[in-house]
Amino acid sequence: MAEAATDSHEQGAPLKKTPLYAAHIARGGKLVPFAGYELPVQYAEGVLKEHLWTREHAGLFDVSHMGQGRLRGVAPLAAFEEVVPGDFIGLKPGKQKYSVLLNRTGGIIDDLMASRPDDDGLFVVVNGACKENDFKVIDAELAGQVTIERYEDRALVALQGPEAAAVLAAHAPEVAQMVFMDTRWVKAFGEELIVSRSGYTGEDGFEISIPGHAAERIWNTLLEDERVKPIGLGARDSLRLEAGLPLYGHDLDETVSPVEAGLTFAINKNRREQRDFPGAARIAKELAEGPARKCVALKVLEGAPAREGAEISDETGAVIGIVTSGGYSPVLKCGIAIGFAPPSACEPGGKLNVIVRGKTQACEVVKLPFVPHRYVRKVGG
Amino acid sequence: MRFTKDHEWVEVDGDVATVGITAYAAEQLGDVVFVETPDVGKAVKAGDGFAVVESVKAASDVYAPVSGEVVEANGALGDAPETVNAAPEAAGWFAKVKLANPSELDALMDRPAYEAYLQTL
Numbered sequence: 001m002a003e004a005a006t007d008s009h010e011q012g013a014p015l016k017k018t019p020l021y022a023a024h025i026a027r028g029g030k031l032v033p034f035a036g037y038e039l040p041v042q043y044a045e046g047v048l049k050e051h052l053w054t055r056e057h058a059g060l061f062d063v064s065h066m067g068q069g070r071l072r073g074v075a076p077l078a079a080f081e082e083v084v085p086g087d088f089i090g091l092k093p094g095k096q097k098y099s100v101l102l103n104r105t106g107g108i109i110d111d112l113m114a115s116r117p118d119d120d121g122l123f124v125v126v127n128g129a130c131k132e133n134d135f136k137v138i139d140a141e142l143a144g145q146v147t148i149e150r151y152e153d154r155a156l157v158a159l160q161g162p163e164a165a166a167v168l169a170a171h172a173p174e175v176a177q178m179v180f181m182d183t184r185w186v187k188a189f190g191e192e193l194i195v196s197r198s199g200y201t202g203e204d205g206f207e208i209s210i211p212g213h214a215a216e217r218i219w220n221t222l223l224e225d226e227r228v229k230p231i232g233l234g235a236r237d238s239l240r241l242e243a244g245l246p247l248y249g250h251d252l253d254e255t256v257s258p259v260e261a262g263l264t265f266a267i268n269k270n271r272r273e274q275r276d277f278p279g280a281a282r283i284a285k286e287l288a289e290g291p292a293r294k295c296v297a298l299k300v301l302e303g304a305p306a307r308e309g310a311e312i313s314d315e316t317g318a319v320i321g322i323v324t325s326g327g328y329s330p331v332l333k334c335g336i337a338i339g340f341a342p343p344s345a346c347e348p349g350g351k352l353n354v355i356v357r358g359k360t361q362a363c364e365v366v367k368l369p370f371v372p373h374r375y376v377r378k379v380g381g
Numbered sequence: 382m383r384f385t386k387d388h389e390w391v392e393v394d395g396d397v398a399t400v401g402i403t404a405y406a407a408e409q410l411g412d413v414v415f416v417e418t419p420d421v422g423k424a425v426k427a428g429d430g431f432a433v434v435e436s437v438k439a440a441s442d443v444y445a446p447v448s449g450e451v452v453e454a455n456g457a458l459g460d461a462p463e464t465v466n467a468a469p470e471a472a473g474w475f476a477k478v479k480l481a482n483p484s485e486l487d488a489l490m491d492r493p494a495y496e497a498y499l500q501t502l
Contacts, residue, residue, distance in 0.1 A: 041438070042411065042438075046411035046412050047411055047412065047436065047437040047438050048411065048412035048414070048436075048437050049412070051437065234411075234437060234438040235437075237438065238437050238438070304415050304417055304433065304435060304440070305414070305415060305435060305440075307439075307440060327437060327438065328414040328415065328435065328436075328437050330414075330437060335415075357417070357433065
């Protein structure tokens with residue numbers, strides 16, 4: 001028996017450890033290389049149970065490999081708009097926004113969260129595997145307009161699931177007043193934390209930026225609550241896939257535009273009219289005429305789960321696309337996949353196939369997300 | 382029962398070998414969510430991939446420990462792939478192979494040898 005490689009990253013450089021490395025070992029985490037770090041792919045209970053626990057209770061994730069930084073300048077919000085298609089001038093203090101860093105042809109360099117926990121410029125969180133390049137691009141493109149302070153000494157953890165809010169509010173009552181995409185400084189556990197009500201599982205929850213020296217203590221304190229279990233990268237991936245959230249390096253890359261990726265919500269109306277972001281010509285054309293390929297969501301009706309790289313065929317048997325993320329859905333108990341195909345084939349309700357190890361398997365085209373999001377959009381709601 | 386370094390087991394009855402993956406392999410895989418067993422009648426060669434077992438996170442090949450013809454596949458795994466975790470070395474068997482070359486069994490480990498091998502991993 002031999003396991004296929006599930007992750008590819010640059011080889012050679014020594015792997016880094018997050019401030020929670022010892023905590024992962026202590027809890028039986030199975031460590032694997034990911035984005036240049038040693039991170040737990042799972043703990044003792046395994047991916048399936050960790051996944052379902054997060055959907056039913058609260059899961060705690062170490063995402064300290066992600067890049068955290070602060071952009072400051074005379075007009076940092078206006079400057080940031082030069083590299084992303086979102087309305088950041090209109091971003092109010094206390095709010096966070098998802099966006100994409102674009103190259104000059106409208107391809108995605110990375111996807112990111114940018115927020116204003118205070119009046120001090122922008123706090124950005126980018127993907128771990130992309131962070132060196134992202135900050136280099138931002139620094140080069142916005143030279144003279146912003147300075148970047150990397151928060152390399154801060155850990156980042158995500159607390160996700162229907163019980164996350166009650167768990168965190170026991171230590172920081174004010175978080176109960178936050179709604180989805182709110183962000184603020186919170187004093188809790190004797191530390192200054194940046195808390196946002198967001199995450200990448202489709203569940204309600206929080207992402208918490210913690211001074212590195214306090215990370216292990218806060219991690220262990222949160223885990224003292226019996227509603228909370230530590231969750232590894234394996235379940236993080238299956239959770240985000242069920243939630244229909246794209247993963248950089250798989251569903252997104254420098255050739256894929258936000259229109260193709262189904263991220264048009266991240267291109268705000270005023271920016272569409274201004275057309276003043278990188279690759280605006282391509283993106284405006286795709287918005288007007290439709291892109292050549294589009295993100296398609298497939299529910300595999302029979303056979304094996306389709307994984308990244310599996311071909312997508314239409315009812316005539318012609319190969320029309322490829323799976324970019326796929327796996328087994330613990331909630332739906334079947335294979336689910338996202339990939340790219342011509343827009344005419346991407347209408348929900350349509351029939352397509354995936355080809356897995358030479359076998360053609362029927363799929364239904366569905367609307368994302370596969371499993372409904374449960375974000376809290378109003379307090380008490 | 383005899384074992385391979387790739388964590389398959391074989392139990393021989395007459396000239397038919399029942400094949401599965403070991404408890405160690407099932408534990409390493411985690412929760413099995415899909416199993417692809419070989420078609421009956423298929424000729425397999427020792428060392429070739431002849432079945433696939435999938436966890437939430439990945440697909441893994443299962444190699445034929447012996448050469449021969451597949452005479453039966455465990456159809457129950459289609460609806461209950463979790464049997465591989467629950468009873469890997471019993472009800473979670475994958476397929477039965479009619480031995481083409483029984484001497485291949487000599488190259489496989491017995492249980493004490495396999496358990497000693499696991500200690501080296």
